[in-house]
Amino acid sequence: MPSLRARRRQHRRRYYPEPTCLNLGEAFMDWCQDGEEEEVRQVLAAGQADDWGATRALFFACDEPKVLRLLLEHGADPNEAELRWWYKFDCLKILADFGLDVEAKGHISLQNFSSNRVALKWLLDQGADINKSDCRRVGEWGMRIEGAKDDSLHVLNMVAANGDIKLLEYLVARGADLTKSLALHAVSSCHEPAKSLPILSYLLDEQHMGIDTDTDEFRSDNKNKEYDSGTPLCVAIYGRNLPIVLELMARGADIHTSSISGCEPIKKAIRDSRDMENGSLLPIIQPLIAAGVGATYAMSHAIRALRLRPAGVLLRSGADAVAALEEAREQDEKIQHDQGLNWSRAMDYRSRSRNMVSLLSRWVKDNPS
Numbered sequence: 001m002p003s004l005r006a007r008r009r010q011h012r013r014r015y016y017p018e019p020t021c022l023n024l025g026e027a028f029m030d031w032c033q034d035g036e037e038e039e040v041r042q043v044l045a046a047g048q049a050d051d052w053g054a055t056r057a058l059f060f061a062c063d064e065p066k067v068l069r070l071l072l073e074h075g076a077d078p079n080e081a082e083l084r085w086w087y088k089f090d091c092l093k094i095l096a097d098f099g100l101d102v103e104a105k106g107h108i109s110l111q112n113f114s115s116n117r118v119a120l121k122w123l124l125d126q127g128a129d130i131n132k133s134d135c136r137r138v139g140e141w142g143m144r145i146e147g148a149k150d151d152s153l154h155v156l157n158m159v160a161a162n163g164d165i166k167l168l169e170y171l172v173a174r175g176a177d178l179t180k181s182l183a184l185h186a187v188s189s190c191h192e193p194a195k196s197l198p199i200l201s202y203l204l205d206e207q208h209m210g211i212d213t214d215t216d217e218f219r220s221d222n223k224n225k226e227y228d229s230g231t232p233l234c235v236a237i238y239g240r241n242l243p244i245v246l247e248l249m250a251r252g253a254d255i256h257t258s259s260i261s262g263c264e265p266i267k268k269a270i271r272d273s274r275d276m277e278n279g280s281l282l283p284i285i286q287p288l289i290a291a292g293v294g295a296t297y298a299m300s301h302a303i304r305a306l307r308l309r310p311a312g313v314l315l316r317s318g319a320d321a322v323a324a325l326e327e328a329r330e331q332d333e334k335i336q337h338d339q340g341l342n343w344s345r346a347m348d349y350r351s352r353s354r355n356m357v358s359l360l361s362r363w364v365k366d367n368p369s
Helices: 004-015 024-033 037-045 051-061 065-073 089-097 102-113 117-125 154-162 165-173 183-189 193-206 232-238 242-250 265-270 273-278 282-290 295-305 308-316 321-336 343-366
Strands: none
Touching (some): 242 282, 265 282, 282 295, 282 308, 308 321
16 A cells, blocks of 8 residues: 555546646645655755745645755754754754754753653753743643643653663753652553662652642643542552552552542542443552541542442442442432433443442342441
């Protein structure tokens, strides 16, 4: 099967073999994206792409060094490049050769090279501020909604998530302020205990990061509270990283409500019913109960979320089955008569609700008080 680039070339040649003024712009951007150096050269040499067109085309040439040079030689402004989309180090250096103000804009690129020590060193040597970040992004690609911000230092978050303690120490030596990051949250994205646990120890024991720091201390207008928000313990539970969860608990992490976002570790472990695909983190429910979370309180959430397996764990952990059965029956009555659900969701909810009532009924019958 032809490559995507080959198929795009075939499409262009079929529908506009000789571009006119009406479709030249579209063809020009495609040529830039596909590295069609000769076609781009001809358009530029003929003066058919003004300076604005060449600058706009930088976005499409971010992975094509030869085309990029052509655009810059014909007046494209390197300081207008959207650096958050530039992941090729050679192309970033070409922008710098043509006048990119790395000192002012280089911080936007830091997280793009979180696994490339050479690129990070170059950016810092050129004056990029290690303690500034692209507050419009979360994670590697995610863009926040309009008006929302994430002021944490993303490059530090991502280095921690990669499990690279040497690079993290290097960035700290270059002046990075870990207290402005969510590195302690991000380390739970690393599922290699040989890497993640040493970083956790480094962050807590050497850098003295707050074990109960809330993500909302760095984020404004966060609409994702049910998922990657809360304390490091909440995020580790959401990420299903059991070694990090147990280590945080052993070090005294708060097992109850976090300070700002209101996320609760036990609810993260049980899972909201909207997040069925990831399932419950069953092995951590019992340790949370043993550490002081009320089993009956947790059972109430399992009933509302219609999570059968967590409910079974909580019953074995001492939850009040009689009270739970009464709550489940009341909820089931509402669900069976709820006309506001679409058909497929209604069938799913009603089936799971009946199963919850059945589970609790059997338990009460088999375990009379």
